[in-house]
Amino acid sequence: MGGKLLEVHNVYKVFPGVTALADVDFALERGEIHGLMGENGAGKSTLIKVITGVYQKDAGTIVLDGQEIHPTSPLHAEALGISTVYQEVNLLTNLSVAENLAIGRQPTGTVGIDWKTMNRRAVGILEKFDIDIDVTELLGNYSIAIQQMVAIARALELESKLLILDEPTSSLNADEVEKLFKQMRRLKEQGHSIIFVTHFLDQVFEITDRITVLRNGKYVGEYATPSMTKLDLVSKLMGKSLDDLKNFDSISNHVEIGDDANLIDVKGMEKTNYMNPFDLKVSKGDIVGLAGLLGSGRTEITNLLFGTQKPEGGELHIKGKRVNINSPRKAIAHHLALSPEDRKQEGIISGLSVRENIVLAQQVKNGWLHNINVRKQTELAEKYIGMLSIKTSGVNQPIETLSGGNQQKVILARWLATNPELLIVDEPTRGIDVGAKMEIQRLLVELSKQGMGIVFVSSEIEEVVRCSNRVYILQNRNIVGELRGEEISEQEIMVRIAAKEDRKA
Amino acid sequence: MSRKRLFQISRRDMPLVATFIVFLLLYAFGGFSYRNFMTPRVFFNLLTDNAVLGITAVGMTFVIISGGIDLSVGAVISTTAMIVAVLTQAGMNNVFVIAIALLFGTTLGFLMGGMIQYFKTPPFIVTLAGMFFARGLGYVLSLGSVPITHPFYTNASSIGIKIGNGKLSMPAMALLAMILIGWFISRRTRFGRNVFAVGGNEQSAILMGLPVTQTKIAVYTFSGFCSAVAGFIYTFYTLSGYGLAAMGLEMEAIASAVIGGTLMTGGYGTILGTLLGTLIQGLIKSIIAFNGQFSVFWIKLFTGGMLLGFILLQKIFVYGTKSRRRKR
């Protein structure tokens, strides 16, 4: 019993166009709960996938219990003793709880599978976790919290050496999180070692012994939890980017145009279990930033504004007139645009070319009677390919062959092409290299100078600071503050985000 | 600990219960409408008349649960019967004939499963090609009908157990046997449970270490086997092999499964439900025959309507269970 349980050294993982992990280290002691943190694109999920065999590392070593390992698949990793419970709970919701625990190894008797014994064993397994549920019920009929517990129980039954919990609390309420933590502490007492991947600050301070922070694919550092403050952690997470092109116009502090040029005025908009009531204003020429950690409500606000999620309360006024936007089509008709965070689900349409992906929203805006012919489509596409420096061999290239960053640009182009009055961008520079990030920010500022209103959501705090003339601070699905003009700085934003939240019921 | 209720019908059994109730209602309707309906003979005839469909539907159920589909079953039945006819008339030993016939269906199923799994081609198209192949083979063996005069087959209709004024014929026994086997596989074997896993969430099944490739190939092999058995049984009815036999049977088998509660999306289904689905289709035919007024063509119409009803019911169900998530 000596040495660390898991040691990861100098790991690299490169995908076409982006380096997901560069020289990353990670170490896990025996019998500890270790938090792994990082904002979007930091590389924490890539690191986990490398450790669990989903991806093959391009360089570096992984040493488990003193032996170097090369996991080639999740199954292989499991055989080596690494068990993972994912956020999506990769179990079988159409089978019973007991079956999920036993499948592949069900006990058999004289007449085939012995269900009674299987059920009995399942009850016993769950008892160890202080869980008392009907094991014959379908797994899918239980809440995600219970499903996760079952997944953890199954993982541990497999005699694992280490347990990885990947964002386990994202779908849990406060009580369920407490229960989970109780289990985790119990497991720790029993000698298990756990990697706890999360983006929730408070939880990390509550349950972990040590924390490792990644940022932009690089290793930032490893810290003993008791020795950190929230502000320390927030600053490590949001850190300074590699970009040293600081000769960018600090237009971020331009004077706010008066209230009478209001573009969007939101009062009390909310949706149960989604977003608490919030007020928000955007004027022509504004760039309004939404700053907060993952899960604080940034994307939720964008979805409510654009109509992909129907608001359940509150009012929305566009240029003084009250409107009800409950679908993207309506939003587009009102000259809104949203470049979404999840480009796979809500952005990229594979099978279509770059040109077709770019013109789609504008075509919708034109309606059925005004078809944009191929020549005009090509013109439009080429205009934005140039404007955003999209790397493609031509407008007809199938979009799935573009790199992630260029795909992101195509989606942005799609929405820019609709000439919106209000443009909402959610993580517009994700996956894009540093030079291009600057280009896009310059472009957004240019557009705002021409009168476009912009809502800017990004986990890159310095981008938000650089571009916005107003910033709303978000915490736990609430807008908790607003910074204007000169007040905006990275320091101030981080302080506000880390500030003690009012304990709401 | 789980509380034991007297009639423990969990929500997930509801589709099966619904199907059973419909079956009873239909039967009751027949009983009230026609004098000779409630006799053992009618019941056992129901089993006999739908044995071929029922046996086929067992195999189809497994395929659909795994998330796939098998369009070749009707053709396999027809060609198996043709093989039996041709070989028997050529004087081959009965045992060999049966062996070859069963081997044909099973092997075709195996090959289709292999193609689906290895080449990642859609089951719809692969089993469609299988259908063409099987039927084509049948035509090549003989374009016209080939009679079977061997006493083993001609005497088969006299075999059976008399119950009341009805008879449990050999095909009916085969149907019940196949249902039992199907039920056993689906509930009591690891393979059966793996089929549910694969159909429920193939990704998860892979991550959980289940033998997904073998399972998927095996379901098509098994379906081929069932169709071959059904084809063999079919010869007892027609005493011949005929290239155009069993047309449209694959859709009837799918209907049996769907009416019985099997979801086309995979992961859900019961053998008992499929049996009920088969018998319900048979009941519709019986009732219309008894009625005499409605032409035979109303059968398809009613079956279509029944399908619609069950599918809408399923839609409400699956939607219902998903929204009512939070338990404890």
Added chain:
Amino acid sequence: MKKGRQIPRIAWPLFALGLILFFNLVFTDSFFAITIKDGHLFGSLIDILRRSAPTLIMAVAMTYVIATGGIDISVGSVLAISGSIASLVVWGGNTQYLTSAGSQYYAPMLSIILIPLVASILLGAFNGVMVSFIGLQPFIATLILMTAGRGLAQLLTGGKVLNFRHAGFEFVGRGYLFGLPFPFLLALGVIVLGTVITRLTPMGLYIQAVGGNRSASNFSGVNTRLVLLFVYIFSGFAAGLSGLVMTSDITGADAGFMGLYMELDAILAVVIGGTPMEGGKYNVGGTVVGVLIIQTLTTTILTKGIPTEYTLLVKAIVVVVVLIIQSNKMREVMGKRQGKMIAKGGAAV
């Protein structure tokens, strides 16, 4: 990522068609001979064009359905309903007729053509509503109509095979215009209609978008429900039109067997033609080639004197071969080969 020219998806089916035609060129006398008889073109090739028309009409519409990621297996039954209605209309709705030849009755052409088409469009709309509004899986939704529809068709004709003679209507299936078979011209018309709708309006773009990523399409404001409704209505319309052609051709309606399994041929043609079953970029030209392959194969077998019983077997083998060649596995293998070649050559990928 692969650089350089990608082999267009239509290449393989064209190649296959070319092979079959070449085979005929060498081994079949006067396969390519076209003469003029009775004031119209005549020959094996013309025959292929004529016989392929019903399937072609359905397959073109099926292309759009499959492009949205769906499928329509009800078209055979809709065809039968359309044909049955047409026959009934010819007889003024009276089925108590005699099948003796020679008796003629002139129902107005417009009714014979319009009523079945309207019915088919309504049936297509039923499918569309099931899929887009109620959200049923396309296979199941169209299975309902496939089952019930066949029964309905048989009910309409009372189970009899309705024969008739109608000089005007017979032209639809048997006539020749500009020397070419009228059914084939109708098929061309459907292709033109489809192309006009999908190219002159954004419908084509939307169809592909829905098939590529339905949620992203919704997110971009596309009215995905309308798009789905359209493709199924068009498919119903096409099936109805095919029914008219078929009925007119055989001057009768055999409700039990008309169009049986035709949807399978149509789907097959679409897949061979290169439109992926999961949906996305469609290829109507490929579908046309696919239909021609199937039909040419059948005609080749006929003219070669190969017993017709081998048709299905040959069809099966051709399908399997095309599938294998088109499959991703094959692309992987070829890709690896290309990769090895490039690596050997030392050229940068």
